[in-house]
Amino acid sequence: DAGVTQSPTHLIKTRGQHVTLRCSPISGHKSVSWYQQVLGQGPQFIFQYYEKEERGRGNFPDRFSARQFPNYSSELNVNALLLGDSALYLCASSLAGGPTNTGELFFGEGSRLTVL
Amino acid sequence: AQKVTQAQTEISVVEKEDVTLDCVYETRDTTYYLFWYKQPPSGELVFLIRRNSFDEQNEISGRYSWNFQKSTSSFNFTITASQVVDSAVYFCALRGYSTLTFGKGTMLLVSP
Numbered sequence: 001d002a003g004v005t006q007s008p009t010h011l012i013k014t015r016g017q018h019v020t021l022r023c024s025p026i027s028g029h030k031s032v033s034w035y036q037q038v039l040g041q042g043p044q045f046i047f048q049y050y051e052k053e054e055r056g057r058g059n060f061p062d063r064f065s066a067r068q069f070p071n072y073s074s075e076l077n078v079n080a081l082l083l084g085d086s087a088l089y090l091c092a093s094s095l096a097g098g099p100t101n102t103g104e105l106f107f108g109e110g111s112r113l114t115v116l
Numbered sequence: 117a118q119k120v121t122q123a124q125t126e127i128s129v130v131e132k133e134d135v136t137l138d139c140v141y142e143t144r145d146t147t148y149y150l151f152w153y154k155q156p157p158s159g160e161l162v163f164l165i166r167r168n169s170f171d172e173q174n175e176i177s178g179r180y181s182w183n184f185q186k187s188t189s190s191f192n193f194t195i196t197a198s199q200v201v202d203s204a205v206y207f208c209a210l211r212g213y214s215t216l217t218f219g220k221g222t223m224l225l226v227s228p
Contacts, residue, residue: 003160033216040220041220041221042120042207042209042218042219042220042221043161043207043218044218045215045216045217048215056215058215088159090159090161092161104163104166105161105163105216106163107153107160107161107162108160109158109159109160110159110160112159
């Protein structure tokens, strides 16, 4: 069975540009969460979507947005990129939703974004 | 606010040594869940264990064992007879009534 898949795996952008990252959850999973992992740090929560609705949002600026599609895949968009947005962006899927969901999260291998 | 502290930034051991990774947490929530994840160089976070705040029973899974002590707010992870394949970054995480909070991770290097 396919796990959580993310694309692209690596990308390089310049300051001020926009980026879209994509995630396909495990088949049957209806919840997708996005995390940002800066080098040397633990992942930080950005968004969670469940049944196409935003169920949680972390402490990130409005330049970050996301959405979930009817097939439960998701996109993370970041506008007006800053050097500090360089990070590994991880997507995780789970069966249940809600910010207090304590179920197991299954992570993808991430999209590594470099902003020059 | 929730906080997870992994004081050990990096640990180096020789194969077959036992190693313990420390995790201390802070939360005001009465019900919470603790997790350990492994992150190999590929980047994917691999789930290892979930423990709820009402279950202080220690758990053993093969060479892995976990010691949860509510009195000291600690959830330590021990690898017995470490192997080179155990080399990775290990994250402790906490979820209460808010979202999942990760520690900064401990990099474990196991040399042959």
